[in-house]
Amino acid sequence: MRGTVLYAPRDVRLEQRDDPKITEPTDAIIRMTATCVCGSDLWDYRGINPVTQPTPMGHEYCGIVEEVGSDVHSIKPGQFVIGSFFASDNTCPHCQAGFQSSCQHREPIQGAQAEWLRVPLAGGTLVATSGQPDDDLIPSLLTLSDVMGTGWFAAVAARVQPGMTVAVVGDGAVGLLGVLSAARIGAARIIAMSRHQPRQKLACEFGATDIITERGDEGVAAIKDLTDGIGADAVLECVGTAESMTQALRSARPGGFVGYVGVPHGVNLPGEELFYSHVGLLGGPAPVRHFLPELIDLVCNREINPGKVFDLTLPLDQVAEGYRAMDERRAIKALLRP
Ligand SMILES: [Zn+2]
Numbered sequence: 001m002r003g004t005v006l007y008a009p010r011d012v013r014l015e016q017r018d019d020p021k022i023t024e025p026t027d028a029i030i031r032m033t034a035t036c037v038c039g040s041d042l043w044d045y046r047g048i049n050p051v052t053q054p055t056p057m058g059h060e061y062c063g064i065v066e067e068v069g070s071d072v073h074s075i076k077p078g079q080f081v082i083g084s085f086f087a088s089d090n091t092c093p094h095c096q097a098g099f100q101s102s103c104q105h106r107e108p109i110q111g112a113q114a115e116w117l118r119v120p121l122a123g124g125t126l127v128a129t130s131g132q133p134d135d136d137l138i139p140s141l142l143t144l145s146d147v148m149g150t151g152w153f154a155a156v157a158a159r160v161q162p163g164m165t166v167a168v169v170g171d172g173a174v175g176l177l178g179v180l181s182a183a184r185i186g187a188a189r190i191i192a193m194s195r196h197q198p199r200q201k202l203a204c205e206f207g208a209t210d211i212i213t214e215r216g217d218e219g220v221a222a223i224k225d226l227t228d229g230i231g232a233d234a235v236l237e238c239v240g241t242a243e244s245m246t247q248a249l250r251s252a253r254p255g256g257f258v259g260y261v262g263v264p265h266g267v268n269l270p271g272e273e274l275f276y277s278h279v280g281l282l283g284g285p286a287p288v289r290h291f292l293p294e295l296i297d298l299v300c301n302r303e304i305n306p307g308k309v310f311d312l313t314l315p316l317d318q319v320a321e322g323y324r325a326m327d328e329r330r331a332i333k334a335l336l337r338p
Pocket residue numbers: 088089090091092093094095096100102103104105106
């Protein structure tokens with residue numbers, strides 16, 4: 001099969017790889033319908049995470065089940081499925097508590113930017129749609145594998161409730177879908193922080209009511225200005241830098257919560273400031289599996305359209321261009337069709 005491999009910073013190639021096989025009775029093999037490039041792939045692509053060996057890339061996927069191992073009973077060949085970027089058994093105490101991305105047996109998904117994928121713990125990880133979805137729903141269903149599930153978790157972790165004022169730090173695909181999630185939950189006011197006009201426009205389509213272009217201390221001041229000096233009830237942190245995390249913490253009102261889903265790079269939280277802020281924190285890799293049934297229903301009933309974050313669609317052959325376009329911020333998110 002053809003699959004994507006990262007060799008060195010900015011050296012990503014589609015090449016011939018071995019077809020995946022069932023190696024455990026809990027595995028499934030799926031034939032990829034669509035996959036995509038994640039903002040977190042760029043940490044590797046840019047060499048911020050060192051690339052020490054040729055690495056199969058991609059962890060967002062949806063497709064048709066081709067084959068299942070002897071212990072997989074909840075899905076069967078021919079079904080259209082979506083799964084999380086962490087495989088999970090969906091039965092251990094952490095899974096039962098709704099934190100499948102902390103599953104005691106979790107395994108990261110790797111190599112999804114390919115024609116075929118082996119999914120471990122398939123019975124716990126994959127969720128099937130009822131019947132074959134219409135083709136125009138594929139981009140939105142694909143987002144549920146990571147980016148939309150992550151934006152949704154940011155909103156849930158920040159305890160967004162109807163009527164609240166919500167601030168979203170980050171205008172990447174996750175931040176934009178955090179806006180969509182907050183709007184869907186019923187936030188009254190959603191302040192998106194973005195300096196890029198096409199992203200501001202999409203944020204507004206997804207439900208943002210205010211746009212702030214300032215960053216850092218000025219961004220915090222702008223949020224305070226908009227909220228009578230109080231701060232936001234809930235803040236979604238969707239970047240992962242020291243600046244964005246500080247900005248998120250300082251934008252929340254006392255008693256507010258920050259949901260943080262940007263993978264941290266160089267973030268060190270000041271204990272004393274945290275103590276006196278009265279701000280609650282919950283974040284981490286999103287338990288996408290927990291939200292899949294609910295979000296699949298919302299997409300299939302056409303109540304949300306998160307697939308709008310894909311502003312570039314390419315054949316898998318052009319995966320390198322997908323990375324380049326996202327790296328240069330020419331594209332918000334690139335969808336790949338094998
Ligand atoms: Zn588990």
